[in-house]
Amino acid sequence: MRGSLSPMDVRSPHREDFRAELRVLELGALSVWPASYQALTFDRSPRLVREADPETCHVLLVLSGEAEASWGKSRVGYGRYDLLTTVSSAPARVRTEPAEVGGLVRSVGVEVPRSAIPLPAGQVDRVVGRCLSGRDGPGALLALTLTQLARRNSGYRAADVPRLELVLVDLLTALFAHACDAESAQPAEDRKRVLRLRIRAFIRQNLADPELGPALVASAHHISVRYLHRLFEDEPETVADSIRRQRLAGARRDLSDPALAAVSVQDIAARWGFRHHAAFTRAFRGAFGTSPSGHRRTAPVLAAARS
Template sequence: MLDEMVFRSDDVPVQDRFDYWVELLGRTHAPMELLSDHAEDFHASQRVLDVGAVTVWSARFQPLVFRRTPKLIRQSDPEAYHLSFVLRGTGAGIWRHRETRYKPYDLFINSSSLPNDVHSSGDPVTTMALEVPKALLPLSRDMAGRIVGAPVSGREGMGALLTGFLTQLTADTAGYRPADRARLGTVLVDLVAALFAHVLEAGDSLPPETHRRTLVLRIQAFIREHLHDPCLTPATVAAAHHISTSYLHRLFRDEDATVAAWIRRLRLEAARRDLTAPGFRTAPIHAIAARWGFPRATDFSRAYRTAYGTTPQAHRHQALQGHE
C-alpha cells in the first residue's frame, strides 16, 4: 500500500478549520491566499499519496478563491506544475496572459511560479490533482505560459490517458507496494510530458524553440518507455523520431547529459531500485542488469561502480542488512 495522508475538516475544531485548510494547501501545493463565504464553518477533505517525486491528491471542499500573488511567489515557490482533474464543480483561472473557464472532466493546468486567481464554485468542489516538479519537465517561461491555463479535456486523447491513470491509481492503493512509488511517479511524469507536448504541438505557428523543446519531451518519454530494450541507442532513438543522430545530439546540448548518458543514468536508477525491491530480492543481479538493458554483467558492474561508488552486490547486501 502507498503512504497516504488524510485530512477531514470535521476532525478539527470549527474555529480552526479554514486556517488549517489554508496551511494544508500551502504544504501540498504552494502558499496561497484563500477566500471563502464559508470560512466560519468550512468543510473540506484531502487525501495525499506519496508517489516518488510526484505528489497525487484528491480533495473535496466548499467554494473558494485561490490567490497566488507575486509577493507569495517571491517568499516561497516550490517550482511545480499543478494539474487538477475537475470531477465536480466549475470555475475559472485568471492569469496575466489568459483566462480559462473549466467544468467537470476538464484538466486544469497551473504553475506555482505564475501569479493567478482561481475561482471555484459548486458544493462541494471535487478534484484529483498532481504536483510535478518543474525540474522533471524543463520548459522555458514562454512555453510554460503556453501550457498554463490551456484548455484540456479529460475525456479524450492525451487528457483521458492521464485522468484514467489518476482515477485508477487513487481508487484503490492496496495493491501497490512502497517500491512501486518511484515507478508510478515515472509513469505520471511521462504522461504529463506527453500531454504537454500535445498541447504545445496544437498551437499555431509555434516558434522553433517551442518545437525543439516539444520534440525533446517526446524523445525523453520514448526513452523511458523503451529502457528495457538493450538495442536502445542514440541511433535507434533518432531513427524512431525520423531525425539524424547528429541532430539528436544537438537537441540534448542544453540538457544535463548526453543522450547516451541520459539512457545509462535512467537504466542504472531503475536497476538500483530493483536490487532492493522485495519482489526482486532473490533475482540474480545479472538478470536485473539484463532487464534494464545491460546484457553484459561486467558492463553493468563497471557503470554501477562509476555512478554510485560501490558494486551492485555490495549495495544490495548493505540494503538488505538494514531491513533485518
Template sequence: MRDSLVLDVKVFNSADLPVGDRFDVFQQLVSQAHAPMHLMSDFAADFDGTLSQIDLGEASLWPTTFPQLSFHRTPRLIRQSDPESCHLTLVLRGGGVARWERAESVLGPYDFHTNHTSQAYDIVSRPGPVDMIGVEVPRTSLDLPWGRLRQVIGQAMSGRDGIGALLVQFLIQVTAGTSTYQPAEAPRLGRVLSELVTALFARALDAEEHLPPETRTRTLTLEVKAFIRRNLCDPDLTPGSVAAAHFVSRSHLHQLFRKDGITVAGYIRGQRLESACADLANASASAVPIHVIAARHGFKDHATFTRAFRAAYGITPRDYRHAARVATLMEAAPAAG
C-alpha cells in the same frame, strides 16, 4: 508543520491538529500556497486532509489530498492580494468542475486546470477523496506574451500525452522524491518547471515555434529522456532509433546530450543499469535469473550485461545481488531479535 532537511518542504497533516482547528489551518495553507481563497466543505467539522508546500525558487508545488471541497477566489480577495501568478491543478484522483466568468471546465484524472490569481473563479470537487498537485509559476517567468497566455487560461489540458504527459512525470517525480534533491537544486527545478509550463501553454496556443530556443531545446531534451526511460526494455533502442522517433538528426540528438556532459548511448546504458540494479536488490525478485533481468532491461545477452555492470559498479551482478541480500538480512536482524 515539519521542515525537510533537503528541499524546502513543509508538510501538513490534519491528524496532527485538534479537530476544531483542522479546516481553518488547511484554508490558511492553501491561501499561502496559491492566493487568498475561501474554502467550503461538507466535512469542515472533522476535516481529513494533507498538504505539502515545496519551494522551487520562484515557482512552487503543493500536492494535497482532501475530501469534498470548494475553492472560491473572489474579486474582493483579488483586490486584497494578487501575486500575479499562473496556476495549474493536476488532478490525480477524483475530479470536479471549474467555473469562471461564463465558462466552465470539467476536470478528471490526469487533467490540468489552469487559472491565474488575477481572475475570480469557483472550483467544486466531486464527492470522495481528491488527490491533486497545485503548481504556482509567476507569469513573468513564462516565455510567452501575457496577452496570448490569457487566451488559454481556464482551459482544461490533458496530461495523458505529449508535453502534458512530460509535465505530469516531472511533477510526480519531484513531489514523490523530495528527499533526493539538494536545496541548491531547487531553483534549477523551478526553471525546468517554468519551461514545461510554458511549452504546455504554447502547445495549446499552437505557438511552439515562438518559444525561446533554450526553452525548446530543454523541452526536447526532457521529452527524449522520458522516451528512453519508457523504452529501456527494447534491445534495439539506439541513438539512431531515438533520433528517428523525434524527427531530429543524430548529430542534433548528440548535441542535446553533450550539454549535460554525457552521450546518448551512455545515458541509455546508465538508465538500463540503474533499473537492473533495482531488480537485483529487490528481495521479491530474488528467484529471477540474472539473464532474465538483463533481457528485461534491454541487454542483448548476459555477457554484455555483466561487462557493462562491472565497468560501472566494479562488481558483478551476482555479487551485487548477494551483497544486497546480506544487507537486507542485517537490517532485519535487530527487528527479529
C-alpha cells in the same frame, strides 16, 4: 488553505462528514499537491489578493470529476485530463464536483513562482481562463509527470528534486508557450525543448527494450540519428550514455532490493535491456567498481551499516 499555497477560502456542502486527502510535495521553488476530496469551492477573493500576493501561477490537472472556474462573469468548464490555470494576482473561484454521488474529485496541482517561467508576464496571463488539454502535446507530458509524482511510491529521492524542478518548469513553459502561440518568438528553441522532453520520456519508458538505442529513438520521433545527436550535443552525456547509465542504475537498485533476492542476476539484467550477461557484468563493473553478484552480496551489509 492559507499556510502552504496561495491563500484562499475553501467551502464544501459536506460540512459534517467532509472527506479529503491532500499531500504537498516541495520540489525546490515549486509545490506539487495530489489531492482527493468531496465537492469543494476554492475562492481567491479580491480581499485575499490584496492581503497577500505570492506572485505564483497554479495549474490544476483534473483526474476525475469536473471543475468550473469563474473570473468575474466569465466561466469555463473542465473535465478529466483538462488543465486549469490561475494566477495569485487575479481573483478566481473554482467549483469542483465528483463524477458520481458519494465519489471524490481527484486532482494534482502544481504551484510555481511566476518569475521561474521564462516567458513575458502577459503571455502567462493569456493562459488564465482557458481550458488546456492534458491529453496531447505539451499538456500530455505535464500530465504524465504530475500523475507519476502523485504516486506514493514514485521512486524519486531527495537527490532528484533539482532535476524534477527543472523538468516541471520546462514542461510548464512549453505548455504556456504552446497555448499562447509563443513559438513565433522562439520557434526553433521551443520545439527542440519539447522534443528533448519527449525523447527523455520515451527512453525512460522503454529501458527494458534491448533494441533501445539512438537508432530506435530517432526512428520513433521521425528524425535522423544525426539530428538526434545534435539535439543533445550540449548535454553532459550522449543519448547512448544516458540509456546505459539509467539501465545500470535500475539494475543496481534491483540488485540492492531484498524483495528481489530470488531473482537471478541474469534476469535482472534482462529486465533492464541487457541481452548478454557478460556484457552486463563488464558494464556494471566499469560503472560501480564491482560485479553485479559482488554488489548484491555487499548491499545488505552496507544498508545495515548506514542504518
